[in-house]
Amino acid sequence: MPSVTMTVNGQQVTRDVEGRTLLTDFLRQDLALTGTHVGCDTSQCGACVVHVDGKSVKACTMLAVQAEGAEVTTIEGLAQNGELHPMQAAFKEHHGLQCGFCTPGMVMSAVDLVNTKGEASETEIRDWLEGNICRCTGYHNIVKAIQAGAKAMRS
Amino acid sequence: MPDTGIGASVRRKEDQRFLTGKGRYTDDLNRPGQVHAVFVRSPHAHATVASVNIAAAAAAPGVIAVLTGKDMEADGVGSLPCGWTVTDKHGEPHKAPDHFPLVRDKVRYVGDHVAVVLAESAIQAKDAAELVEVDYQMLPANVDPSKAMDGPLLHDNAPSNLCYDWELGDQAAVDEALSRAAHVTTVDLVNNRLIPNAIEPRAAIAEFDTGTDSYTLYSTSQNPHLLRLILCAFVLGIPESKLRVIAPDVGGGFGSKIYCYAEETVCTWAARKTGRPVKWTGERSESFLADAHGRDHMTRVQLGMDAEGKFVAMKVDTTANLGAYLSNFATCVPTYLYATLLAGQYTTPVIHCNVKAVFTNTAPVDAYRGAGRPEATYVIERVVEAAAREIGVDPAELRKRNFVPPDAFPYATPVALTYDSGQYALAMDKALELIDYAGFPARREASKAKGKLRGIGFSAYIEACGIAPSAVVGSLGAGVGLYESGQVRFNPTGTVSVFTGSHSHGQGHETTFSQLVSDTLGVPIENVEVVHGDTGSIPFGMGTYGSRSLAVGGSALSKACDKIIEKGKKIAAHLMEASVDDIEFDQGTFRVAGTDKEKAIGEIAFAAYVPHNYPEDLEPGLDETSFYDPLNFTYPAGTHVCELEIDPETGVIEIADWAAVDDFGKVVNPMIVEGQVHGGIAQGVGQAMLENCVYDADGQLLTGSYMDYCMPRADDLPSFKVETTETPCPHNPLGVKGCGEAGAIAAPAAFMNAVTDALGTEDIAMPASPEKVWRIAQAAQAAE
Numbered sequence: 001m002p003s004v005t006m007t008v009n010g011q012q013v014t015r016d017v018e019g020r021t022l023l024t025d026f027l028r029q030d031l032a033l034t035g036t037h038v039g040c041d042t043s044q045c046g047a048c049v050v051h052v053d054g055k056s057v058k059a060c061t062m063l064a065v066q067a068e069g070a071e072v073t074t075i076e077g078l079a080q081n082g083e084l085h086p087m088q089a090a091f092k093e094h095h096g097l098q099c100g101f102c103t104p105g106m107v108m109s110a111v112d113l114v115n116t117k118g119e120a121s122e123t124e125i126r127d128w129l130e131g132n133i134c135r136c137t138g139y140h141n142i143v144k145a146i147q148a149g150a151k152a153m154r155s
Numbered sequence: 156m157p158d159t160g161i162g163a164s165v166r167r168k169e170d171q172r173f174l175t176g177k178g179r180y181t182d183d184l185n186r187p188g189q190v191h192a193v194f195v196r197s198p199h200a201h202a203t204v205a206s207v208n209i210a211a212a213a214a215a216p217g218v219i220a221v222l223t224g225k226d227m228e229a230d231g232v233g234s235l236p237c238g239w240t241v242t243d244k245h246g247e248p249h250k251a252p253d254h255f256p257l258v259r260d261k262v263r264y265v266g267d268h269v270a271v272v273l274a275e276s277a278i279q280a281k282d283a284a285e286l287v288e289v290d291y292q293m294l295p296a297n298v299d300p301s302k303a304m305d306g307p308l309l310h311d312n313a314p315s316n317l318c319y320d321w322e323l324g325d326q327a328a329v330d331e332a333l334s335r336a337a338h339v340t341t342v343d344l345v346n347n348r349l350i351p352n353a354i355e356p357r358a359a360i361a362e363f364d365t366g367t368d369s370y371t372l373y374s375t376s377q378n379p380h381l382l383r384l385i386l387c388a389f390v391l392g393i394p395e396s397k398l399r400v401i402a403p404d405v406g407g408g409f410g411s412k413i414y415c416y417a418e419e420t421v422c423t424w425a426a427r428k429t430g431r432p433v434k435w436t437g438e439r440s441e442s443f444l445a446d447a448h449g450r451d452h453m454t455r456v457q458l459g460m461d462a463e464g465k466f467v468a469m470k471v472d473t474t475a476n477l478g479a480y481l482s483n484f485a486t487c488v489p490t491y492l493y494a495t496l497l498a499g500q501y502t503t504p505v506i507h508c509n510v511k512a513v514f515t516n517t518a519p520v521d522a523y524r525g526a527g528r529p530e531a532t533y534v535i536e537r538v539v540e541a542a543a544r545e546i547g548v549d550p551a552e553l554r555k556r557n558f559v560p561p562d563a564f565p566y567a568t569p570v571a572l573t574y575d576s577g578q579y580a581l582a583m584d585k586a587l588e589l590i591d592y593a594g595f596p597a598r599r600e601a602s603k604a605k606g607k608l609r610g611i612g613f614s615a616y617i618e619a620c621g622i623a624p625s626a627v628v629g630s631l632g633a634g635v636g637l638y639e640s641g642q643v644r645f646n647p648t649g650t651v652s653v654f655t656g657s658h659s660h661g662q663g664h665e666t667t668f669s670q671l672v673s674d675t676l677g678v679p680i681e682n683v684e685v686v687h688g689d690t691g692s693i694p695f696g697m698g699t700y701g702s703r704s705l706a707v708g709g710s711a712l713s714k715a716c717d718k719i720i721e722k723g724k725k726i727a728a729h730l731m732e733a734s735v736d737d738i739e740f741d742q743g744t745f746r747v748a749g750t751d752k753e754k755a756i757g758e759i760a761f762a763a764y765v766p767h768n769y770p771e772d773l774e775p776g777l778d779e780t781s782f783y784d785p786l787n788f789t790y791p792a793g794t795h796v797c798e799l800e801i802d803p804e805t806g807v808i809e810i811a812d813w814a815a816v817d818d819f820g821k822v823v824n825p826m827i828v829e830g831q832v833h834g835g836i837a838q839g840v841g842q843a844m845l846e847n848c849v850y851d852a853d854g855q856l857l858t859g860s861y862m863d864y865c866m867p868r869a870d871d872l873p874s875f876k877v878e879t880t881e882t883p884c885p886h887n888p889l890g891v892k893g894c895g896e897a898g899a900i901a902a903p904a905a906f907m908n909a910v911t912d913a914l915g916t917e918d919i920a921m922p923a924s925p926e927k928v929w930r931i932a933q934a935a936q937a938a939e
Contacts, residue, residue: 037406088174129869140875
C-alpha cells in the first residue's frame with residue numbers, strides 16, 4: 001500500500017492507504033475527522049468540501065494520495081482557540097443550518113468564496129453555491145449568513 | 156418576555172456541534188469488531204429469482220458471510236408490515252402483499268434487496284457483492300400507474316395490482332350539485348413522483364450482546380420507538396425490552412426516515428447471526444433506488460360553481476401509485492391524509508373523492524414532507540385558479556368569496572374533519588400587500604416590454620397537523636396511537652434534563668423545547684438539556700413527522716412541567732409552613748400569597764432529592780412524565796403568492812418574488828419557524844420547477860443521481876418574504892399548530908398557477924422544466 005503524508009488542521013500525518021482511498025474516506029476513517037460528510041457519490045452535493053492548500057475542494061473527487069504534501073483544512077480546523085470562525089458564527093447567528101449535514105461543506109465553501117472574491121453580491125453567492133446542496137434551509141438563511149460572515153471576515 | 160423565552164428567536168443550542176464538525180451522525184459511529192454490509196440489489200424491475208450463487212463472493216477476501224432471503228426465511232424473519240389498514244369502498248381491507256427484507260423468490264423493482272455481503276471492510280464487501288451470481292428469469296415490468304390494473308401482476312394476492320378502491324364523501328349529492336352548477340371547471344393533474352433526498356443517506360449499525368441477549372441499533376430514524384416496535388413485534392420477533400434503538404444526529408428526514416426498511420432489519424438480524432456488529436451506510440445511488448419515494452398521483456378534478464362564483468361541489472378521482480410493496484404508512488397517505496383535506500379553506504358543501512391505489516414495479520411510495528396534503532392542496536388550488544380564469548373573476552377575490560369565515564369555527568367539512576380555528580382572509584390580504592398585488596399589472600407590462608412573460612399565482616392552503624388524536628386515527632385504521640411523551644427531570648443541583656419522544660433531524664428541538672421548559676419553570680435556558688432519540692433513555696414516544704413535534708411533543712412537555720409545579724407547590728408549602736392552596740408559582744419562584752416568603756425552584760428540587768425536611772405523604776424526587784394525546788388535529792393555513800418571469804427564448808423561469816403568510820398559531824421561536832417555511836417552499840418549488848423521478852418503460856430508474864434528478868440549488872431560488880398571522884390553536888396547551896410542512900404543501904400550486912398565468916395555458920405538468928416551458932412559449936409565439 002502506498003504511504004501518504006499531508007498536514008491536516010496543522011498536524012502532519014502519515015498513513016499507509018489503498019491507492020483507491022478517497023480523501024473523504026481518509027479523513028473520516030483513517031483520521032476520525034467525521035465533520036467532513038459524504039452526501040452523494042457523484043461529486044454533486046458538496047457536503048465533503050475541505051480546503052486543500054487554501055482552496056475549496058470536494059474531498060470525494062480526490063484520492064488521498066493526491067493530497068501528498070498538501071495543507072488540508074477540515075471543518076474541525078476552522079475554529080481557533082475555541083472561538084468560532086466568523087463564518088461559523090454567522091451561520092449560527094443567521095440560522096444558516098438545520099440538520100447540519102451539509103453545513104461543514106457550506107461553511108468551507110463560503111470561506112473560500114470570501115477568500116477568493118472578497119465582497120460578493122447575493123447573486124454571486126448563489127452562483128458560488130452551485131456545488132453545495134442543502135435540503136433543509138431553502139438557502140435563504142445560508143445566503144444571509146454568508147453575507148454577514150463575509151463582512152465579519154473583512155473587519 | 157425574557158430573551159430566551161417563548162416567542163424569542165433564540166439562537167440554536169445544537170449549532171455549536173454542527174458548525175465545528177462535532178455532530179455525531181450514524182456513519183460517524185463505529186463499533187469494535189464491526190463488519191460492513193453491502194446489499195446486492197436487483198438490476199431488473201420484475202424477475203423471478205431462480206437461484207443465487209454465493210460461492211465466489213463468500214470466498215472473496217475479508218468476507219464473513221453472504222446471506223439471502225432463504226437464510227432469513229429459515230430464521231423465521233417476517234414481512235415488513237404496513238401499519239394502517241384502509242377499508243375499501245366494498246368494506247374489504249386493503250391488499251397487503253408480503254414484503255420480505257431480502258426477497259425470497261421474486262424481485263419487484265430496481266434496487267430490491269437480493270442478498271447482503273458482510274466483510275471486514277466496506278470496500279471488500281463491495282468488491283465481493285459483484286461476485287454474487289443471481290439467475291434472474293425476466294418478467295414484463297408494470298411501470299405506468301395509469302395502466303397498472305391491466306399490466307403484469309406483481310403479487311398473487313393483489314388482483315389487478317389494486318391495493319384498494321376507496322372513496323370518501325357523498326357521490327350522489329356531488330353529481331346532483333354538479334349537474335345544477337352554473338359553471339363546472341375540470342382539470343387533469345399529475346402530482347409528480349419525488350425522491351426525498353435528505354442530504355444524509357440512511358445508515359445503520361446493529362450489535363448483539365451475548366451476555367445480556369440484547370441488541371442495540373443505531374439508525375437514521377425519525378422515530379426510534381416506532382422502529383423498535385415494528386422490528387420487534389412484526390419482523391424479528393424479539394422482545395422490545397431486548398432492543399435499544401438510538402437515532403443520533405440525523406441529517407434530514409422529510410418522511411423518508413420514518414419507516415422500517417430492509418437494511419436496518421437485515422443489519423439487526425445479521426448482528427446476532429454473525430456475532431459481529433454490522434454497519435451499513437447507504438450510498439446516494441441507493442437512496443435514489445430504495446428510499447421511499449413521494450407523491451405520484453394522477454387526478455381529474457371538477458369544481459362546480461353557482462352564478463355568483465360560490466363553490467357548490469367538488470369531485471376528485473385519483474389514481475395513486477404505491478410502488479412495488481407497501482411501505483409502513485403508504486396506505487393512509489392517498490386516503491386519510493389526502494381526501495380529508497379536499498375542502499381546503501373553502502365552504503364547498505359537498506365533496507366526493509375516489510382513490511384507486513395500485514402496485515407497480517417501482518420503489519415503494521410513502522409519506523414525504525406534507526404527505527397527502529400537498530397533493531390535496533395542488534388539486535384544490537389549481538382548479539380554483541383555473542375556475543377564476545374561466546369565469547373571469549380575480550383569483551384572490553374568488554377565493555375570498557368562498558373562504559370559511561372566521562366566525563364559523565369549529566368548522567365541520569364535508570370530508571370528515573373539523574377545523575379548529577383560522578382567519579383565512581387576513582392571511583390572504585397580508586400576502587397581497589407583501590407581494591404588491593396592485594402593482595402586478597405594471598410589472599407584467601414591464602416584463603412584456605423586455606420580451607418576457609410574467610405570471611402570478613396563489614395557493615391558499617390548509618393542512619391537518621399535530622397528527623393526531625389516537626382514537627380518531629384508530630377508528631380510521633391506524634395500527635398505532637399518535638400521542639407523544641415528555642419527561643422533565645429536575646436534577647438535585649437544579650439543572651433540568653428533558654426527555655422527549657419527538658426526534659429532531661433539523662427542526663431545532665434542543666432549542667425550542669429548552670425555551671418552552673425554561674420559560675415555564677423559570678430556569679435559565681443554559682440549565683436545560685434536551686435528550687431525544689434513544690429508546691434507552693426516553694419514554695415511549697411516537698417521533699417526528701406530520702408537523703407534530705411542538706403541538707404534540709411540546710404539549711406533553713408542557714403538561715409534565717405543570718406536574719413539576721404542582722408537586723413543587725406541595726414541597727414549598729411544607730418548607731414555608733403554609734397551605735398548598737396559598738402557594739403561587741411565577742418565574743421559578745414559589746411564594747406564599749400575600750407574604751414575602753419564597754423559595755426558588757432550585758431549592759425545592761434540592762429538597763425533593765435530599766428530603767430531610769419533607770412532606771410525609773409525598774414521594775421524593777422531582778421528575779415527571781406526561782403523555783399527551785391531542786383532542787384534534789391542528790389546522791395551520793395561509794396564503795403563498797409566487798410571481799415569476801419566463802424567458803420565452805430559453806424557457807428558463809426566474810422567481811421574481813415570493814410572499815408567504817402562514818398561520819401556525821402561537822410561535823415559540825420565530826427564527827426557526829421562518830427557516831422551516833423557507834425550506835418547505837424550496838422543496839415545493841423543487842417539485843414544481845425541477846424535480847422529477849422518472850422510470851423508463853422497463854422500470855429502470857432514469858433519475859438515479861444528482862446528475863439526473865434536479866435538486867433545487869441556491870441559484871434556482873430567491874429570498875422569500877415570510878410573515879405570520881397568529882390564530883392560536885384552541886385545543887392544545889401551547890396554542891401552537893405546526894410549521895414544518897406548510898411550505899412544501901403551499902408552494903407547488905402557487906408556482907404552477909404563476910407559470911400557467913404567464914403562459915396562458917393550464918396544460919403543463921410539473922416540473923415546469925425549461926424544455927416544456929420553451930415549447931409552449933414558442934408555440935404560442937408561432938400562433939400569434
